[in-house]
Each structure stands twice: as structure tokens, then as C-alpha cells.
Amino acid sequence: MAGWEAIRTEVLARIRSRAWPLGTLIPPEAALAQEFGVARATVNRALSELARAGVLERKRKAGTRVAALPVRKATLDIPVIRAEVEARGEVYGLRLLLCELAQPPVPVLARLGQDVGEMLHIETLHLASGRGFVLEDRWLNPAILPTPLPDFAAISANEWLVAHISYASGDISFSAEAANDAAAAALGVAQGSAVFVTERCTWAPDAPITWVRLIHAPGYRLSTVL
Amino acid sequence: MAGWEAIRTEVLARIRSRAWPLGTLIPPEAALAQEFGVARATVNRALSELARAGVLERKRKAGTRVAALPVRKATLDIPVIRAEVEARGEVYGLRLLLCELAQPPVPVLARLGQDVGEMLHIETLHLASGRGFVLEDRWLNPAILPTPLPDFAAISANEWLVAHISYASGDISFSAEAANDAAAAALGVAQGSAVFVTERCTWAPDAPITWVRLIHAPGYRLSTVL
DNA sequence: ATTGCTATTATGTCTGCACATATTCCAAAG
DNA sequence: CTTTGGAATATGTGCAGACATAATAGCAAT
Numbered sequence: 001m002a003g004w005e006a007i008r009t010e011v012l013a014r015i016r017s018r019a020w021p022l023g024t025l026i027p028p029e030a031a032l033a034q035e036f037g038v039a040r041a042t043v044n045r046a047l048s049e050l051a052r053a054g055v056l057e058r059k060r061k062a063g064t065r066v067a068a069l070p071v072r073k074a075t076l077d078i079p080v081i082r083a084e085v086e087a088r089g090e091v092y093g094l095r096l097l098l099c100e101l102a103q104p105p106v107p108v109l110a111r112l113g114q115d116v117g118e119m120l121h122i123e124t125l126h127l128a129s130g131r132g133f134v135l136e137d138r139w140l141n142p143a144i145l146p147t148p149l150p151d152f153a154a155i156s157a158n159e160w161l162v163a164h165i166s167y168a169s170g171d172i173s174f175s176a177e178a179a180n181d182a183a184a185a186a187l188g189v190a191q192g193s194a195v196f197v198t199e200r201c202t203w204a205p206d207a208p209i210t211w212v213r214l215i216h217a218p219g220y221r222l223s224t225v226l
Numbered sequence: 227m228a229g230w231e232a233i234r235t236e237v238l239a240r241i242r243s244r245a246w247p248l249g250t251l252i253p254p255e256a257a258l259a260q261e262f263g264v265a266r267a268t269v270n271r272a273l274s275e276l277a278r279a280g281v282l283e284r285k286r287k288a289g290t291r292v293a294a295l296p297v298r299k300a301t302l303d304i305p306v307i308r309a310e311v312e313a314r315g316e317v318y319g320l321r322l323l324l325c326e327l328a329q330p331p332v333p334v335l336a337r338l339g340q341d342v343g344e345m346l347h348i349e350t351l352h353l354a355s356g357r358g359f360v361l362e363d364r365w366l367n368p369a370i371l372p373t374p375l376p377d378f379a380a381i382s383a384n385e386w387l388v389a390h391i392s393y394a395s396g397d398i399s400f401s402a403e404a405a406n407d408a409a410a411a412a413l414g415v416a417q418g419s420a421v422f423v424t425e426r427c428t429w430a431p432d433a434p435i436t437w438v439r440l441i442h443a444p445g446y447r448l449s450t451v452l
Numbered sequence: 453a454t455t456g457c458t459a460t461t462a463t464g465t466c467t468g469c470a471c472a473t474a475t476t477c478c479a480a481a482g
Numbered sequence: 483c484t485t486t487g488g489a490a491t492a493t494g495t496g497c498a499g500a501c502a503t504a505a506t507a508g509c510a511a512t
Binding site: 079 | 302422
Binding site for chain 4: 228229230264265266267268271285286287288
């Protein structure tokens, strides 16, 4: 019995077997370290991992307890659209539908929380083997862009951003909606079809970077393992 | 400059500032440890964290490089439905629509990958302040259930499972679909409405536990911060 | 030119110790 | 009885050193 993964497995087994029922306090790290014959740091590594997964709840001094109403935490991978298409073995394509400066509509302003005046409005249709895959509707803060503007007909705004404004913070949400006329036409599906929508809002430390809505073609699935 | 979070911040700053461009190899842990005046373990902690977030890619001997096409990793919290309803400040309710032993249909068998004979088919409508919130369609391996059966009209199968079969592994996927007749009627929405669907498949080490499809009422959003 | 072995090297993990920090609990003071 | 102020304690984080492991790169033999 050595290695933090072995410890993690053993702890999980005890939880599953109800040796440590839901909601109960488990022995402190020092005790477990002695029992398993490893250093406390090793136990700590294992328990921290389980806490990150939502299986355990830890508080200083209070000790470690088995989560009573476990909140499963799943990790989603959010790749660049081109990578996603190519991972399916399809040919990626891109069509720039719109690229102009304009005043963003109120809902977009509300999500960004700040008015920076006119923003660059970009609409891009991403293609997988020629068929519509994702319709991207983006509002971009022009202050963060270089002059001259990148050629968004050659590289999607999506990809340009991850390559140049990387690792900003933001939020993301997923929902189901009925495709409106424009989206249905662009994706080549019936108007009113159920489509999977990803909405993302990205911030630099001081100013908004971008708000984007990705409308995925019907049949799209977002998956992960638990 | 001490503490692994400070190191993480500094490394992120260098990536953002292009001091370490995308795709390049960064100095080995030992060098960074010396530069920052901390132990290698501290640098390791910081870099590992960034690797988990998808900002860095690490390989033994090959070294650590800044991810070229960063795959953002977002963590989703998947709570028990009752907790989700109550977190919105609404009153949780539950209606058991169906509970019977039956042979699961082929698509369900395919997802489970194994035929264990008849399974318990449970349909539950979860209510938020009296309105339909989620329609749960579940197939449950009866071998894992106690006798007599739990009262699924009082506690939802969803909740009974997390409390009794906790921490199994599985996969989960999200999609958008048009509500069929039954779902539309149960949720009280127009037939064909776009609904958000969560599909989960859970396994014990040896046998399947459950397959479940959650059809969320229109307007449902799944969100997280990046 | 190709294949196969080996040395090198960067990360992964462990140990044992130490101190920091948060939080509970109990006791003393008001 | 309530409040306040330690003291105790469990986790968080740090350090230095060591060995394990994986993968590359270079050299040698075919």
C-alpha cells in the first residue's frame, strides 16, 4: 500500500462500502498516514484529489468529511472549433458572414456589464466537410485588436482569440433553443429545430474581451466522463 | 515571490505577455525553482495546476510546453435535482409516473453495453414550485436494489442513488432535442419545444447501475465559470 | 540506412520535517 | 448567562533530498 493513487482508491472503497458513511468525519491525515504507512503528504495528496472531485469536504481544524449530498464535478474540454471538427475526421471550413463595427444590442451589453461603445460584430459559419457545423455570433472589443485587423475570413475569430488573447477568465453556459430563421438558414436545417447553444463571455482584467454565441447544428453532443 | 499560487500567477503572466509564446518549451522545474528561490516541489505544484487547467502540456523528459491550441477545461457541478431546485429558492416536488420491471429497449442496452435482463423502469417528474422542471427517464439494474424496494414516490431515484450507490464512474452527455409528445405533456410545454437533455450512464466495477435521461424544461441553462 | 541499446534528462512521486492558518472548544472574565 | 480570549488541533503549504519512470537523443552494430 503505497502511492497516493492507492490511498485514494482505498479511501474511495471505504466510502463505497459505507465503512465511512455519507456525512461522517473520517480520521485525520496523520492517523491515516500511520495506518497506511506513508507520509502525511501522500495522504494529503489523495484526500485533496477526492475533495476536488466533490467526494470529500475538507475544512481546517474541522477535519475531513464524506460529502453528504455529493455534487459530482465533471470536467469539460472546450476545444477550438477547428480542432473539434478535425477530431471527427472531417474537413474544416469557414465562411465569414459579417464583420462590421456596430453598437451591441442591450442583451449583449448586459452580459458584458460595461459599455465600451461600438464593437466588432462578427458572424462566422464553421463547416465540417462542407456542411454547417456551428454558427458563431460574436461581439469583440476592438480595443484589444491590432491594426490592421486580422483576416477573420482566413482564421476564425474563435481561433485568433485563443492564439492571441489566451487564458482570460470568463463564464460559459449551455442551453437548448429553437433555431431562428437566420440560424436555420445558415446551418441548413428546418426553422425551429432544437439546437444546442453555447454562450461565452470573456474578460480581461480591466475590460471585456468578447461575447460569443455558438449555435451548433442539430445532433451535437457535449460529452465527458464522470 | 513565494507560494505556489504566486508562481502560478507569474507563469501565467509570462504566457499572457508572450514572454513564453504558445507552443514553446519553458525552462525545466529545477531552473524555475532556482530563479524564483523556491523548492522544486513548489514549482511542480504550480505547473501541475496549470497543466490540469489545460494551459500547459507536460511530458516526462520532453519538458513542459505552453499549449499551442489550448483546450479550455471547465468544471461543471452536477447537483442532485432537489438541491438544484431549492438553490433557486423554489419548492421541490416529485411525481412518480411509472415504476415497473421491463426489458430495456435496444438503445439503452447499447449504451449500457451489457444485458442484465429485465430492469426497473422509472419515470419521475421533478417539480419546481409546482411547475414541471425535469422529466427523468431511468432504467435501473434491480440487482443493486434492496428488498423491499425504496419508495421512489417519496425520494427520487436520482437522490436515492447518490445516497446509496455513491461515487460510481460513468459518462454524461448533453444535447438539445425537440420535446416529444410525452415529454411535452409532462412538462406542460408545446410539443416540439427545444429542450435540454442530459444523458448519464453509470457503472459499478462489474455491472451497470443505471442509465438515465433528464429532459429539462425550456429555459434551462447549465453554466460554469472558466 | 535502419535498428537497437544506453545514457541522459525532465517530470512524477515519496519521505520527513517544519511552520502557517483556520476553526473549534473550553475556560475565564464580565 | 453571555462574551471574550486563548489553547488545541486538523489541514494547507513549504523545504530539501531521494528515487522512479518515461522518453529522447546519440551511438553502435547490423
